[in-house]
Amino acid sequence: MKPMINLPFGESLKRTYLYVFANFGKAMKICSFWIVLMLAADVLMSFPSQCREGQNCIGWQSNVSMLLSVIASAAVSVSFARTVILKEEYDWFRISLGGRELKYLLFSLLILLLMLAAALIVGVVLAWLWQMFNPGSVGVRHPGYLGTYFLSVLVIAAFASRLCLALSAVAVDNREIGLRKAFDITSGNTVKIFLGLILSTFPVMVLLLLIGNLAQGIFADSWMGKFVVSALVVFFSALNAVFKSCYLAHIYQYFLYFYNRRPQEESADKSLLD
Numbered sequence: 001m002k003p004m005i006n007l008p009f010g011e012s013l014k015r016t017y018l019y020v021f022a023n024f025g026k027a028m029k030i031c032s033f034w035i036v037l038m039l040a041a042d043v044l045m046s047f048p049s050q051c052r053e054g055q056n057c058i059g060w061q062s063n064v065s066m067l068l069s070v071i072a073s074a075a076v077s078v079s080f081a082r083t084v085i086l087k088e089e090y091d092w093f094r095i096s097l098g099g100r101e102l103k104y105l106l107f108s109l110l111i112l113l114l115m116l117a118a119a120l121i122v123g124v125v126l127a128w129l130w131q132m133f134n135p136g137s138v139g140v141r142h143p144g145y146l147g148t149y150f151l152s153v154l155v156i157a158a159f160a161s162r163l164c165l166a167l168s169a170v171a172v173d174n175r176e177i178g179l180r181k182a183f184d185i186t187s188g189n190t191v192k193i194f195l196g197l198i199l200s201t202f203p204v205m206v207l208l209l210l211i212g213n214l215a216q217g218i219f220a221d222s223w224m225g226k227f228v229v230s231a232l233v234v235f236f237s238a239l240n241a242v243f244k245s246c247y248l249a250h251i252y253q254y255f256l257y258f259y260n261r262r263p264q265e266e267s268a269d270k271s272l273l274d
Helices: 009-022 024-044 059-086 099-133 143-171 179-185 190-216 223-261
Strands: none
Touching: 009 024, 009 190, 009 223, 024 059, 024 223, 059 099, 059 143, 059 223, 099 143, 099 179, 143 179, 143 190, 143 223, 179 223, 190 223
C-alpha cells in the first residue's frame, strides 16, 4: 500500500486562480461556442433560465435550457482540463462534443447518484433512530433531526468530492483512474478537496446569485434587461465550469505525479509535498 499524499491546499487554490487569470483568453476560446449557443437558445425560448416561481413558465423550455447548460458545462470542463494537463490549444467557436464528453457526463451523474443514495440511506437510518430515542417528538421536522441530517449530507458530499478526481482522468483519457482508484489515491485529503471545490468556484457562484436577484428586480419586465442578465448568467456559468475544471486538473496532476513516483519503501506517514 502506497503512503498517503498530502495535498497542498493553499497552493492548489492559488494555482487555480492564477492559471485561469493568466490563460483567460484560452478559457474564452473554449467557452465561446457554448456561450453563444446557450444565449441564443435562451433568447429564442423567451429566457427560461430566468423563469421564477409564480410565472407562466413552459416546462419543456426550462428542461431544454437546463440540459443544454449541463452539456455545455461538461464540454467546457473537458476542454479546459486538457488545456491544463495536456497543454492543448483551442480555436474560437470550436465544437468539442463526443464520447469523451459523454463519459464525463456519465461519471458526473454516477457521482451524484452515489451521493443521493448515501443521503437517502442516512436519512432513513437517522429518522428511525430519532423516532426510537425520541418517540414523542415531531420526527423529521424536528430542528435537531434536520441539523443532524444536514451535517451528515455535508460529510457525504465531502467524501464524494474525492471521486471527482476521476473526472480529470476521463478528460485526458486515463482509463487507469476510475472512481475507486480516485477515492484510494485521495485518501486523507477529504476536507481539502471538498473545501477546494467550494472555494475555487465561490466568487463566481456569488456573482451568479447576485445576477439572479437582479433578474427578479429592476430587469424583470425589460427585454433588454433580460438579455443582459441572460448573457451574464451564461458567461459566469461557463466561467464556473472553467474554475472547477482547473482546480480538479491541478489536484489531478499533484496526486497522479506523486502517486506514481512514490517509492514503495517510504514511510507511510511522510509526504513528499511537506
